[in-house]
């Protein structure tokens with residue numbers, strides 16, 4: 001299984017500035033299968049601007065919803081006009097919350113993939129332990145993955161370190177979207193569970209998510225092209 005699939009690049013455009021996001025989207029669009037906008041951009045500019053920056057590109061709107069089921073259902077309804085290809089909730093929000101999100105996804109005119117964030121890639125075992133989770137990221141990712149898929153999620157957000165484990169346990173069907181990816185020699189920053197694009201692809205990721213290595217590069221288009229070439 002590992003290596004048999006084609007892994008795509010999602011470019012994460014984390015900025016509050018519409019002009020900057022638009023410039024990045026145009027530059028990296030030819031090299032990425034989708035662009036990701038998240039909390040920083042959406043809070044600053046609102047949902048119409050999200051759609052405007054994405055233009056015709058496939059959009060991963062990464063808002064990581066985490067609230068009671070009724071509130072998440074309402075938020076999902078508010079997101080329908082954005083026509084995102086992928087939306088996120090936190091798997092730790094629980095079964096009923098994920099089920100509620102799935103019902104709203106099914107009702108959208110453009111049906112997005114519902115992705116459940118397992119354990120943030122910025123957390124290592126020690127940080128997870130501080131939140132009261134004793135077993136370490138792999139155990140917690142597996143537990144949340146089974147919960148989320150059982151509740152109707154189409155896929156998971158996980159680090160590259162869990163991809164092989166998830167594929168072995170869950171097969172080819174779940175869409176695995178993988179941040180925590182750094183080309184060799186690039187600053188890792190706040191990410192903790194990290195691999196290179198090639199390693200994440202070889203493990204069996206459907207999508208890798210890469211932000212700062214692209215947006216902070218002197219030439220974002222060239223950086224995205226180099227990562228896409230590493231996946232080919």
Ligand SMILES: O=c1ccn([C@@H]2O[C@H](COP(=O)(O)O)[C@@H](O)[C@H]2O)c(=O)[nH]1
Pocket residue numbers: 012013014038062117119120121122157158179180181191209210211212213
């Ligand atoms: O566990 C997670 C879930 C989401 N993200 C998001 O991915 C990008 C990664 O950006 P980099 O600059 O490449 O670190 C960012 O938008 C996060 O919100 C994640 O990193 N980890």
